[in-house]
Amino acid sequence: MAQSDTKTKIIKTAEELFAIAGFHHTSLRTITAKAGVNLAAVNYHFGCKEALLEAILDRHLLPLNESRRRRLQAVADEVDGSGRPPAVEEVLRCFTEPTLALLHGDQAAGYFRMLVGRSLSDPDQTVRQHFLGRIRGVLEQLLDLLCRALPHCPRESVAWRLHFALGAMSHTLIFQEQGPLLGGLDKSTPLDEVIEMLTDFIVKGLDR
Amino acid sequence: MAQSDTKTKIIKTAEELFAIAGFHHTSLRTITAKAGVNLAAVNYHFGCKEALLEAILDRHLLPLNESRRRRLQAVADEVDGSGRPPAVEEVLRCFTEPTLALLHGDQAAGYFRMLVGRSLSDPDQTVRQHFLGRIRGVLEQLLDLLCRALPHCPRESVAWRLHFALGAMSHTLIFQEQGPLLGGLDKSTPLDEVIEMLTDFIVKGLDR
DNA sequence: GCTATTTTCAAACGATTGTTTTAAACAGGC
DNA sequence: GCCTGTTTAAAACAATCGTTTGAAAATAGC
Helix, strand or coil, rough: CCHHHHHHHHHHHHHHHHHCCCCCCCCCHHHHHHHHCHHHHHHHHHHHHHHHHHHHHHHHHHHHHHHHHHHHHHHHHHHHCCCCCHHHHHHHHHEEEEEHHHHHHHHHHHHHHHHHHHHHHHHCCCHHHHHHHHHHHHHHHHHHHHHHHHHCCCHHHHHHHHHHHHHHHHHHHHHHCCCCCCCCCCCCCCHHHHHCCCCHHHHHHHHC | CHHHHHHHHHHHHHHHHHHHHHHCCCHHHHHHHHHCCHHHHHHHHHHHHHHHHHHHHHHHHHHHHHHHHHHHHHHHHHHHHHHHCCCCHHHHHHHHHHHHHHHCCCCHCCCCCCCCHHHHEEEEHHHHHHHHHHHHHHHHHHHHHHHHCCCCCCCCHHHHHHHHHHHHHHHHHCCCCCCCCCCCCCCCCHHEEEEEEEHHHHHHHHHH
């Protein structure tokens, strides 16, 4: 029971607190107190606070990106075979659907979702860099395939549209708890429906 | 010259540093050192750090939102008269174009742009609340008018699409300095062109 | 030119941060 | 049993944070 019980408790608690209050605004004392472990345990198991963040990111982000990568590659291979350009929506779903699978598979992944959404726009360079370093490769792959789906469109235009789309995505991932910023917005809408609407929105923006 | 010279120097410096590093990650000592004023000057002139943030937000956000409000009202009045629903793009530009005017009018507003972009998704509740409190009214007005532009579309769907659009917008405002997260993205693209592409993207997503 | 007010300044305050330290408790191998 | 390496515990570390203090300096009113 002693082996890595403490380590897991720290990771899960920190994941939640980082997602809600942000990395720098969450102290190790808050984490360890809520997790019921000793303060020094963080530095013993992870070395430093920043390494704890990396461990949290790795836990979900690595398999998630691997899944995205496989799906993107599968579509790319299919295009290579048939010679027909892929549909924009098909490409986009290679990126988004693994996220949905993750959120359905792991009940506790809800907080991770917020953390990911925040990471892109975090004011702190540390958080941003750790996150970007783990996702940049997949983004390039996604951009490449999008360009093949839009052969008439210059790469830079596609890149800008993808940039806008990522903004919409991260903003949607964050949205939770922090109160609806729009009056007519129902927070209880199931995540699946939200993602469907978001996908529609993005596909329309990316296409043509 | 002495009257509010210090006060202005503090505001302008803080605006820049808050935009780049975030509110909580920027210390009053960093601000005052860069501004060349005494540490205590902040608490003397503004009361506390949080009030300094409010002053910064007010300086540009109040006139900006007033301009947006007037333009939205003008379109609404026109619709009331003619009875024809407005175009989505027309409504959207009521919100975005005043921003462009601000950025062109004030050379130093570039940092404010980043600050605004960050504020929506800031991990810290303080920053978010101060920002939302100053923009929520205009957003409601924008949503109302968008619903009239899309009479066949249920209000909640419009709200969600606007939600996605706001994500794309804030993400675009932030983007600067922090290194391109996408390879094919040219950072030197003039802001006008970026906003044009962004508007296209959003209109396509909002419409129909 | 004096007074009264505003503004600046250096120094310190108390609280909190991530991290380190030192000792104690625990585990399993032989 | 004892020993070796791992894990926890409480305390202290040095650094930084926002804020306050009290006196000096500058300014304005008359």
